[in-house]
Amino acid sequence: DVLLQPTSDLSQLAGQLVVIMNIRGVSLSSLICEMTLCCLLGMNDNDRVEVLRWYAFTFLKLHRLVERILIEVKPGATSESEVYHGFVQLLKYTSLLDTTDAKCKANTFDLIVKSFIAEKRGEANALVTNNEYKQLLTARVQQIEARQPLDIKVSQYAENQQDVTMIFKADTTVKTIIQTFQNRTTEQHEFENLLSVMYHIVKGSSFDLLLSAAAANGSLPALVNKLLIFNMGCQESSGESNKVAQNRAALFDMTFLMLVYICQVYSTSILHSGEQNGFFPRWARLCMPEPGDVKPLQAFKKLGGQESLVDGLLQQLIQGDIRTQVIKWNHVCSSVHDVMKEILLGVEMGTINTDSYNRLTHQLSNKLCCFPICIGSWLISNAHFGDDPTSEKRPSIESVLDRFINISGGEDTADNSLYY
Numbered sequence: 001d002v003l004l005q006p007t008s009d010l011s012q013l014a015g016q017l018v019v020i021m022n023i024r025g026v027s028l029s030s031l032i033c034e035m036t037l038c039c040l041l042g043m044n045d046n047d048r049v050e051v052l053r054w055y056a057f058t059f060l061k062l063h064r065l066v067e068r069i070l071i072e073v074k075p076g077a078t079s080e081s082e083v084y085h086g087f088v089q090l091l092k093y094t095s096l097l098d099t100t101d102a103k104c105k106a107n108t109f110d111l112i113v114k115s116f117i118a119e120k121r122g123e124a125n126a127l128v129t130n131n132e133y134k135q136l137l138t139a140r141v142q143q144i145e146a147r148q149p150l151d152i153k154v155s156q157y158a159e160n161q162q163d164v165t166m167i168f169k170a171d172t173t174v175k176t177i178i179q180t181f182q183n184r185t186t187e188q189h190e191f192e193n194l195l196s197v198m199y200h201i202v203k204g205s206s207f208d209l210l211l212s213a214a215a216a217n218g219s220l221p222a223l224v225n226k227l228l229i230f231n232m233g234c235q236e237s238s239g240e241s242n243k244v245a246q247n248r249a250a251l252f253d254m255t256f257l258m259l260v261y262i263c264q265v266y267s268t269s270i271l272h273s274g275e276q277n278g279f280f281p282r283w284a285r286l287c288m289p290e291p292g293d294v295k296p297l298q299a300f301k302k303l304g305g306q307e308s309l310v311d312g313l314l315q316q317l318i319q320g321d322i323r324t325q326v327i328k329w330n331h332v333c334s335s336v337h338d339v340m341k342e343i344l345l346g347v348e349m350g351t352i353n354t355d356s357y358n359r360l361t362h363q364l365s366n367k368l369c370c371f372p373i374c375i376g377s378w379l380i381s382n383a384h385f386g387d388d389p390t391s392e393k394r395p396s397i398e399s400v401l402d403r404f405i406n407i408s409g410g411e412d413t414a415d416n417s418l419y420y
Helices: 011-024 028-043 048-072 081-090 094-104 108-117 130-150 154-160 166-182 188-202 206-217 220-233 242-266 279-287 307-319 329-349 354-366 370-385 397-405
Strands: none
Touching: 011 028, 011 048, 028 048, 028 081, 028 094, 028 108, 048 108, 048 166, 048 206, 081 108, 081 130, 094 108, 094 130, 108 130, 166 188, 166 206, 166 220, 188 206, 188 242, 206 220, 206 242, 220 242, 220 279, 242 279, 242 329, 242 370, 279 329, 279 370, 307 329, 307 354, 329 354, 329 370, 354 370, 354 397, 370 397
């Protein structure tokens, strides 16, 4: 569930664990100890994104999983103490706790147990009481003090160290972001504020952290829904100033990029079924390649690309500028792969020379992020399902795709990347 179904509601997992517990004759305290051990082992993984998911599950979902298991087994009056005894068993794995502390730069045992005494439950319904928490923390502190003379060399974990407390900040931040989005619209005067918020979301590794927290606390569908609304609201530019049109293009592009990344990480199933009529859900389901699911070439025709728009886009690329005013970006994204098809045909026919080809592909890869994504999706489908005969003059699909994957800033980057 942590890696393959990070957005699950835990009901199925809880039911499966209860069945295993009954078949194996395992006590509830032992099950809780083993589940927490798995989380600690996962937190010591070297994959940064997977580690973030383990952080989110361990500190934001594990206590909810235990709650569901308690409901499944219909506990008696003393069942809550089983959680306490499970953590007592966990204290036997001192080396693993010490290693995890060194990598996470925190007392992870303390943070885990503390998540089980959340104040929102109240003393009567707490999985671990305050007195039990104090006893467990005292025992762990004694272990830490005893190891001081033989302390772990933290330097060996320096490369993969992460501040685990950031997941708690992300949990709060993502809720604030969604609340902020609730109060925003796609009116012209909101563009700059929205772009500022989204820039702070995607910079550095913040986006992965926020997505992990959102998936764990159940707010990811709400975040996706707001991004879909903003993306749809910025599709059409008509009768506005050049600056507003550029901000609209940047907002459409950034939300498109964020939604593509979310779908790559969590699959297109994260998109609401009620939003199927929007451009992005339609494009993602019809055209975006997923692991084990490359979409057929015929699907790109269903996007409704316009031949007149293809000619216009090609002329704009030749002239070195993409128009942002009086334009529908969903139509552009539906047609841009046909622009690439025309360019490749021109190279094959000899009407586009090498310099022009390099310049045109550079324009396509550096204007907007959605262009290389849409073209790349088409190229991947073409590589799998295309039946065009190969030509010595025509560039291979792999070499074309490489131009849009490994984008490097050339001399014209400062002039071409005008939108953000």
